[in-house]
Amino acid sequence: MKFLKIAIKDLRTEFRTKGTINFLFLFAFLSIMLFSATVEKPEPALLWIVFIFAGMLGYSRAFLREVETGTLDALRISPVSPSSILFGKILYNSVIMLMLQAFVIPIFMAVFDIYPENLILAVAVLTAGNLAFVVVSSSLSVLVIKSRARELLLPILLFPVVFPVIISTVQAFSMAVSGNLDGIQGPVSVILGFSTSMLAVGYLTIDYAFIE
Amino acid sequence: MIVELKDVEKSFGRFKALKRITFSVKENERVALLGPNGSGKTTTVRIISGQIRPTAGEVVVFGKRKIDDEVKKKLGVVSHNTFLYEDLTAFENMKFFAGLYGVDESRIRELLEEFDLWKRRHDLVRNYSRGMKQRLSIARALLNKPELLILDEPTTGLDVEGRTRFFEMLSSYTSAMIFTTHNLQEAEIVCERTVLIRDGRVVYDGKSENLEEIYREVTE
Secondary structure, eight states: OHHHHHHHHHHHHHHHHOTTHHHHHHHHHHHHHHHHHHOSSOOTHHHHHHHHHHHHHHTTHHHHHHHHHTTHHHHHHSSOOHHHHHHHHHHHHHHHHHHHHHHHHHHHHHHHTOOOTTHHHHHHHHHHHHHHHHHHHHHHHHHHTTOTTHHHHHHHHHHHHHHHHHHHHHHHHHHHHHTOOTTTHHHHHHHHHHHHHHHHHHHHHHHHHHOO | OOEEEEEEEEEETTEEEEEEEEEEEOTTOEEEEEOOTTSSHHHHHHHHTTSSOOSEEEEEETTBSSOOHHHHTTEEEEESSOOOOTTSBHHHHHHHHHHHHTOOTHHHHHHHHHTTOGGGTTSBGGGSOHHHHHHHHHHHHTTTOOSEEEEESTTTTOOHHHHHHHHHHHHTOOSEEEEEESOHHHHHHHOSEEEEEETTEEEEEEESSSHHHHHHHHHO
């Protein structure tokens, strides 16, 4: 259960400093306001774009902060497996992601006057998509920690890898919003399968990526 | 032997930081890794503590070739990097690491009292002085009662009083120790044996006596 200790430590630090949360919430809010002023016919997919850009900038912080403060070495010398560290970071990012969703979804619905026919399914699909995004971005963050241009490199690596999740979540979310659920199993299966595969890839590769 | 390095090499890109380093550390032995800045001391202890992997050669720590969790539970590392979370309190830091090592919380109080930090345990580490941070860093390293203490230039940034206090603390510690320093006097005071590293090679391995003379000889 060491991953839980790592996630709790990160959440405690984050709630104290609010370095990532404040930034993510502000960024998401500004994006919605910008879209509301510029987009005439809002599509439900806009919501997913807000999550992608906010997440892309925010989720990598969990690992990068450890690099910047030198505490990644503290984890390297401690008796904790790299996979526990990865799962701890995924759990931490998942909590941040759920908080972001709880903040963004009501604002988005109110601003764009979009009310899903099947709200529970729409939120479930978004959560699954965001969770896949968290898994991919957390796993890829480990790969870029040794790079000097890590904050620039991560989005370049992330976009192509996460593309199937983006497409599938947009499809499934649009179906849940319109209430036409025919064929929603397809994109949902892709999201779940993809996140499971990426979790497995992250688990299998982190040992090599974590230690220089 | 609790640490054995045989022909260990480490490269960072084209730069060869270590060139066939060979030495060993016995139980309860205090060994100084002495050398100028950039000689490869930190790289050597980072390999021993499992932070980085060697490019070539053999590293055996506590009889194991892989620095796994079992080995890490027997190690304590103090560095010029404090390995502390600045936005957590001293107690939260200790509790977090105690959790990773599976150490009882009573040990935290014991150490914080020993290092005179108990009264300020609820202060954020970022508000600590350099000396206090280093004391907390040593307390963190001793949480698991390590069989081997690795000290990587631990007195960097400490004032005279801080250094004196640090060496007083070390005198009560009886297990094996690897102490990296570029200070000849510190090596002589703390350790009975010195391994002198220069340009990634071991150029002297022997008693910590007349180090000034030996250092002059090998560097000329």
